[in-house]
Amino acid sequence: MTRVxxxxxxxxxxxxxxxxxxxxxxxxSVALDPATxxxxxxxxxxxxxxxxxxxxxxxRAVAAFATGGSLALAGAILQVLLRNPLADPYVLGxxxxxxxxxxxxxxxxxxxxATPVGAFAGAVASTAIVFVLARSSGAWSPIRLLLTGxxxxxxxxxxxxxxxxxAPETQLRxxxxxxxxxxxxxxxxxxxxxxxxxxxxxxxxxxxxLNALARGESVAAALGVAVTRLPWLMFSLAALLTAVAVTxxxxxxxxxLIVPHGVRLLFGNDQKIALPASVLTGGALLLAADTLxxxxxxxxxxxxxxxxxxxxxxxxxxxxxxxx
Amino acid sequence: MSALxxxxxxxxxxxxxxxxxxxxxxxLPGERWAILGCNGAGKTTLLHTLAGLREPVxxxxxxxxxxxxxxxxxxxxRIRGLLPQDDSDAFGxxxxxxxxxGRHPHLSRxxxxxxxxxxxxxxxxxxxxxxxxESRDVRTLSGGERRRVAxxxxxxxxPRLFLLxxxxxxxxxxxxxxxxxxxxxxxxxxxGRAIVMVLHDVNLATRFCDHVLLxxxxxxxxxxxxxxxxxxxxxxxxxxxxxxxAGPASAVFTPE
Numbered sequence: 001m002t003r004v005x006x007x008x009x010x011x012x013x014x015x016x017x018x019x020x021x022x023x024x025x026x027x028x029s030v031a032l033d034p035a036t037x038x039x040x041x042x043x044x045x046x047x048x049x050x051x052x053x054x055x056x057x058x059x060r061a062v063a064a065f066a067t068g069g070s071l072a073l074a075g076a077i078l079q080v081l082l083r084n085p086l087a088d089p090y091v092l093g094x095x096x097x098x099x100x101x102x103x104x105x106x107x108x109x110x111x112x113x114a115t116p117v118g119a120f121a122g123a124v125a126s127t128a129i130v131f132v133l134a135r136s137s138g139a140w141s142p143i144r145l146l147l148t149g150x151x152x153x154x155x156x157x158x159x160x161x162x163x164x165x166x167a168p169e170t171q172l173r174x175x176x177x178x179x180x181x182x183x184x185x186x187x188x189x190x191x192x193x194x195x196x197x198x199x200x201x202x203x204x205x206x207x208x209x210l211n212a213l214a215r216g217e218s219v220a221a222a223l224g225v226a227v228t229r230l231p232w233l234m235f236s237l238a239a240l241l242t243a244v245a246v247t248x249x250x251x252x253x254x255x256x257l258i259v260p261h262g263v264r265l266l267f268g269n270d271q272k273i274a275l276p277a278s279v280l281t282g283g284a285l286l287l288a289a290d291t292l293x294x295x296x297x298x299x300x301x302x303x304x305x306x307x308x309x310x311x312x313x314x315x316x317x318x319x320x321x322x323x324x
Numbered sequence: 325m326s327a328l329x330x331x332x333x334x335x336x337x338x339x340x341x342x343x344x345x346x347x348x349x350x351x352l353p354g355e356r357w358a359i360l361g362c363n364g365a366g367k368t369t370l371l372h373t374l375a376g377l378r379e380p381v382x383x384x385x386x387x388x389x390x391x392x393x394x395x396x397x398x399x400x401x402r403i404r405g406l407l408p409q410d411d412s413d414a415f416g417x418x419x420x421x422x423x424x425x426g427r428h429p430h431l432s433r434x435x436x437x438x439x440x441x442x443x444x445x446x447x448x449x450x451x452x453x454x455x456x457x458e459s460r461d462v463r464t465l466s467g468g469e470r471r472r473v474a475x476x477x478x479x480x481x482x483p484r485l486f487l488l489x490x491x492x493x494x495x496x497x498x499x500x501x502x503x504x505x506x507x508x509x510x511x512x513x514x515x516g517r518a519i520v521m522v523l524h525d526v527n528l529a530t531r532f533c534d535h536v537l538l539x540x541x542x543x544x545x546x547x548x549x550x551x552x553x554x555x556x557x558x559x560x561x562x563x564x565x566x567x568x569x570a571g572p573a574s575a576v577f578t579p580e
Contacts, residue, residue, distance in 0.1 A: 083414035205433045212425050214415055218408040221377045223481065224401030224429040269415045272436065 009267050013280040017065075020287040024061040025053060027291060029298050059189035063248055064290040064304070065283035066192035067183070068255050070245040072282020073199055074238040075256030076263070076275055080214045081231055081238075082142040089242040089256035091149045092235070096156025097126025098246040103163045103175055115178070116187040116247045123243035126152060131235070145235075181252030181305030183290050192248045199241050200279060206230060207271040214269065252305045255282050258316045265319045285312070326389055328353050328485050328518050329374060329404070334383035338369045344544030347383070349537070351485070354513040357520040358529035358549075361539030362562060367522040368409055368489055370539065374520065375406045375487050388484070401429035405483030409490055409522075411474045413462050419473050420458045423449050426480030441480075448479035451506065453499065467494035475503065486511070488521040492528065504532045526558060526566075531574040553577075 026037050032049055039045030040053035074089035082091070090096070101122025105114040130152050134145040160179070167175060177184075203210075209230055212220040221227045245252070259282040260274070267273050289307040296302060327350045334347040343366030351357060359367045372378045374385065376392045385392040388403050405426075423445040424437050431437065437445075449455040452472040457465065462473060471494045478486065486507065492500040511519045520537075523529050529536060529549070536552040538545045540561045545552065555568045558577060565580040 080415075085414065208428055208431065208433075212428050214417075215422070215425060216408065216410075216412055218372070218377060218406065219425070219477075221397070222375060222401065222406035222408070223425065224396070224398035226397055264415065268421070269417050270421065 006273055009273060009277065010280075013277055013284070016284045017280050017287075020284040020291070021061055021065070024064070024287050024291045025057045027295055028052065028057060029295075060183055060186065060290070061287055062193055063186035063189040064183050064287045066189070066196050067186075067245045067249040067252065068259075068286025068289075069279040069283035070192065070196050070199065070241040071252065071256035071286075072259035072263075072278040073196070073203070073275065074241040074245070075282075076260035076271075076278040077203065077210070077234050077238045078256075079260055080210050080271065081234055082146055083214065083216070084142065084146060085261065086257075087146065088253075089238060089245070090153065090251070090253070091146060092130050092239055092242070093126040093149050093152035093156060094123045094239060094242040095246050095251040095253075096153040096160070097122035097124075097129075098243065099179055099251055100156050100159045100163070101125070102178055102250070103160060103167075106171055106175055106178070107163055107167055112185075113187070119250075120243055120247040123239075123246050126156065127239040127243070177303045178250040180303035181250040181308075182301075182303040183249045184294070184301055186248050188248065192244050195244050196241065196279065199237055200276065202237055203234070203275055204272070206234070207275055210234070210271040210275075211269075214271075249304070252286070252308060254305070254308045254312050255286055258312050259285060262316060262319055265322075327351060327386070328388055328516075329520075330386045331374070332384050332386075334373070334385065335381040336366065336370055336373050336378075337381050338366055341366070342542035343369050343539065345542065347544045347546070349544075349546050351518050351520065351535075353484070353516045353518050354511060355518045355535050356508060356511050356533045357518070357535045357537055358533040359520065359522045359537045359539065360526065360529060360558075360561070365539040365541075367539055370537075370544070371406070371487050371489055371520070371522055375404060376400050377406070398429050401481070401483075403483060404485040404487060405478045405481040407474060407478050407486075407488040407491055409493075411470050413470075416461045416463050418459050419449065419454065419462055419465070420445060422462050422473050423476045423480050426477040426482075429481065444482070445476070445480045448476040449473070451479055452476045453502070468496055468499060471495055472499065472503075484517045486517065486519040486521075488519065490522050490524060492523075492525070500528075504528060508532050526553070526562075526577045527571075527574075529553065530577070 026034060030052055036045060036049050037053055040049040071089050078087040078089060078091060079085055098119040101118035102115050105118035130148050134148040164175060209225045212223045212225050217227050260278050263274050263277045263281055267277050286304065286308065289311060290304045293302040293304040293307045329351040331347055331349045335345050336343040359371060361367050369378065373380050387395065387400060392400065424441060427437055427441040427444065446455060449458060452475050454469060454472045454476060457469065462470060465473065475491060492503060495503060507519050511517045530553055534549050536547060536549050538552055538561055555566050555577065559566045566577045567580050569576045569578060
């Protein structure tokens with residue numbers, strides 16, 4: 001039923017993901033030849049190389065892939081649920097809440113582990129606030145949820161500005177990197193990947209239900225979709241994925257908004273294809289962007305959020321123009 | 325013959341405004357019902373309630389011999405189909421993809437649409453004279469073409485009870501008549517199917533329906549077309565004086 005056959009589409013995406021991983025693990029400030037890298041991955045060979053590959057590059061690559069995949073999946077889910085192509089993972093105020101939580105932890109000079117904890121707590125708190133407020137009228141409405149999220153996010157924005165203006169100058173750079181999105185201090189790599197895997201396993205059985213829901217609530221309800229329960233399950237999942245992504249890498253914009261669009265333009269809007277394709281594309285995109293971010297102006301590193309936007313904007317505009 | 329849809333003491337209201345009170349309605353296979361009434365009388369609300377999309381204030385609805393609320397949504401969707409009033413597309417999709425959505429209740433959670441589903445969806449598109457647009461994006465269609473795709477989605481669902489909210493809006497005259505002829509044939513006496521449609525045009529009801537549900541100031545009156553489609557009755561419902569004239573195929577109502 002799709003515009004493309006699934007097999008070549010996923011073959012193409014698999015090649016893209018493998019290439020992105022190969023680049024991320026093979027390239028860095030210490031030059032290692034492919035043979036050394038492969039030996040280090042296998043757990044043998046030189047101890048320094050092993051330390052670089054297994055201790056630094058691999059976890060960072062996994063964290064980047066999981067973050068990009070989570071943001072893209074959350075965006076794909078939210079755009080369908082809210083039937084709004086402008087929805088993104090941060091529409092529920094998740095990144096704003098996370099930013100306030102993380103910046104407060106930095107401001108009070110708490111230990112390094114407190115920043116991700118603050119971010120996660122802020123993300124969950126913000127989502128809960130938006131859900132409770134949007135639900136208070138009883139009926140479920142995409143517009144109400146969207147509006148509540150936008151308003152709450154502006155509130156967080158003001159708090160972020162307040163914290164930035166109160167913060168001592170020595171902390172501003174760290175805060176700014178966090179706000180743009182940065183993978184150099186990801187607290188964990190395999191946990192976000194595991195959560196992403198669970199997310200895919202939860203959402204895929206509902207792909208056809210989401211296809212129906214994209215056509216409108218009464219169409220979906222008439223076809224037997226559980227239109228009251230399903231959205232809440234999917235919203236909670238998107239919120240969790242976003243919270244984990246923000247905790248891992250800060251507020252990386254753009255991926256969650258643009259990747260689902262690019263996927264729809266290339267592969268069509270059948271969720272059975274579009275959801276997993278979004279995960280692979282988002283993961284590969286952020287992985288490639290992060291590799292570029294840490295090598296482009298080496299030895300210094302750029303926040304990856306800058307790269308995703310600088311590369312993503314022209315690519316997306318090209319896809320959009322091509323469709324006409 | 326057992327009823328396809330039966331209501332007992334059904335009371336429906338929207339935003340505090342009554343739509344019907346204590347309605348006992350029995351729809352048998354082979355029957356073609358028109359829901360008529362003024363704007364805001366609650367025709368869509370009642371149709372959605374009969375479809376199980378809204379809770380009634382009181383009363384029960386039985387679908388094919390079993391309480392509607394005791395059936396799973398998927399089970400319900402294999403018996404009755406609903407054509408909503410508006411078709412809106414937030415995202416692009418091809419005409420064929422859109423018609424295939426109708427197969428949803430017939431597939432299990434892990435199943436993908438197969439050749440049989442494709443065949444059914446294509447047949448539905450052909451039946452509505454829109455098969456030629458199979459690979460077009462639904463957002464590029466005209467209002468009438470989009471309506472025919474929505475109807476094809478409903479046909480692909482293969483329900484036994486068709487609930488249609490203004491099926492003929494946006495359609496040109498030829499497609500209006502073709503559609504209603506097809507629906508009439510679909511709900512023939514030995515097919516086990518029935519149709520219930522909200523109509524604006526009283527004359528389409530006279531021509532194609534054998535039963536009428538008239539929504540009139542918070543009351544719903546159910547009966548045969550012969551009983552209810554009279555100049556006097558309709559003049560009272562619509563608040564306009566109507567005369568009944570003999571037409572070539574069926575009687576025609578016209579304002580005096």
